[in-house]
Amino acid sequence: MKLPTINLHQPTTLAEALNLSNTLGPGSRFLAGGTDLLARLKRGAAKAAELISLVHIPELRQIRGLTIGGGVNLYSLLEVTDLHRQFRALSQAAAVVAGPQVRNQGTLAGNLCQDTRCLFFDCSDGLARARPLCLKRGGEECLAVPGSKKCFAAYQGDTAAALLALGAEVKIEHLGGSRRLALADLFSGYGDRPLSLAPGEVLTQIILPQPQSEIRSGYRKYRLRGGIDFPLAGVALNLVPPCSETPQGEVRVGLTGLSSRPQLLNLGGKASPDELAEAVHRAARPVDNVGGQARHRRYMACQMARDLLEELRNEAAD
Numbered sequence: 001m002k003l004p005t006i007n008l009h010q011p012t013t014l015a016e017a018l019n020l021s022n023t024l025g026p027g028s029r030f031l032a033g034g035t036d037l038l039a040r041l042k043r044g045a046a047k048a049a050e051l052i053s054l055v056h057i058p059e060l061r062q063i064r065g066l067t068i069g070g071g072v073n074l075y076s077l078l079e080v081t082d083l084h085r086q087f088r089a090l091s092q093a094a095a096v097v098a099g100p101q102v103r104n105q106g107t108l109a110g111n112l113c114q115d116t117r118c119l120f121f122d123c124s125d126g127l128a129r130a131r132p133l134c135l136k137r138g139g140e141e142c143l144a145v146p147g148s149k150k151c152f153a154a155y156q157g158d159t160a161a162a163l164l165a166l167g168a169e170v171k172i173e174h175l176g177g178s179r180r181l182a183l184a185d186l187f188s189g190y191g192d193r194p195l196s197l198a199p200g201e202v203l204t205q206i207i208l209p210q211p212q213s214e215i216r217s218g219y220r221k222y223r224l225r226g227g228i229d230f231p232l233a234g235v236a237l238n239l240v241p242p243c244s245e246t247p248q249g250e251v252r253v254g255l256t257g258l259s260s261r262p263q264l265l266n267l268g269g270k271a272s273p274d275e276l277a278e279a280v281h282r283a284a285r286p287v288d289n290v291g292g293q294a295r296h297r298r299y300m301a302c303q304m305a306r307d308l309l310e311e312l313r314n315e316a317a318d
């Protein structure tokens with residue numbers, strides 16, 4: 001598949017990128033590693049006449065303490081000393097994104113901002129046009145949930161589940177200002193426009209919370225091909241130790257691959273594996289749209305959550 005003709009702009013500062021986006025308007029898109037966006041442009045599943053590359057902006061590639069630049073690639077992230085010890089869910093999630101080439105090229109912001117996926121939408125233009133168009137391609141209804149006027153395309157980013165469970169925040173910059181929000185607020189829940197970013201906004205930083213010494217976290221992923229594949233279900237857990245606000249502690253759960261947005265659940269620190277599995281079962285409502293049976297994806301999410309909780313608790317007891 002050929003990439004359509006597109007003008008590529010390569011600013012070297014964030015201010016320049018934001019100005020360019022303002023000048024070029026809605027026909028332009030930001031480009032990071034391109035591993036998600038370029039493939040979609042080739043398939044006709046995304047449109048852009050102008051691309052603004054963020055690759056040559058040094059400030060986006062910096063890691064300062066707990067603040068990770070949006071342009072840091074997943075491979076470099078995995079090189080960060082102490083990441084695995086302090087934020088294991090994130091290092092485990094980043095390590096299983098796609099395969100080595102994609103991790104080397106793909107960035108953390110690009111991973112969070114990747115588009116949703118669905119067999120009816122995320123296919124070649126030719127195939128999409130061989131049947132009635134799905135809602136996300138401009139049709140009348142969602143083909144995965146016939147009759148629905150809501151798009152059910154699935155969000156399948158790995159790191160979002162981990163970062164949600166860890167309590168990360170993100171910094172968004174636009175021409176003339178910035179805002180900082182909890183990661184959960186980056187996602188809209190609508191499959192056809194999954195992010196709450198306004199045109200011209202750049203995700204510049206991912207901010208991790210201060211690690212607590214007893215913090216324990218992990219990520220489990222169910223995918224078809226172990227070497228390279230999107231999560232059909234992904235579960236991150238973070239066992240937050242007791243503090244004055246939550247004397248029993250918390251089990252924070254991040255889910256991905258099961259809905260149009262990554263989901264965050266909060267359970268009391270004493271939740272049993274069965275209670276956790278039940279909460280995941282209630283929250284996870286996948287539909288048959290990304291390979292694997294929805295029922296099985298939901299089952300796997302519950303099972304992975306249960307196993308991971310037992311594993312983290314056993315580790316804590318050692």
Ligand SMILES: Cc1cc2nc3c(=O)[nH]c(=O)nc-3n(C[C@H](O)[C@H](O)[C@H](O)COP(=O)(O)OP(=O)(O)OC[C@H]3O[C@@H](n4cnc5c(N)ncnc54)[C@H](O)[C@@H]3O)c2cc1C
Nearest residue numbers: 032033034035036037098106107110111113157158203229
């Ligand atoms: C074969 C293959 C397998 C894959 N498997 C997985 C997988 O298992 N798990 C997974 O999570 N992903 C997977 N991906 C998806 C994707 O490649 C990765 O998520 C990657 O991290 C995306 O990062 P990128 O820098 O290449 O993003 P790009 O493709 O450059 O951008 C993706 C989207 O994010 C936007 N964007 C990028 N940076 C910013 C920013 N700083 N601010 C605002 N918007 C921004 C872009 O405009 C675009 O809409 C896979 C891709 C391929 C090709």
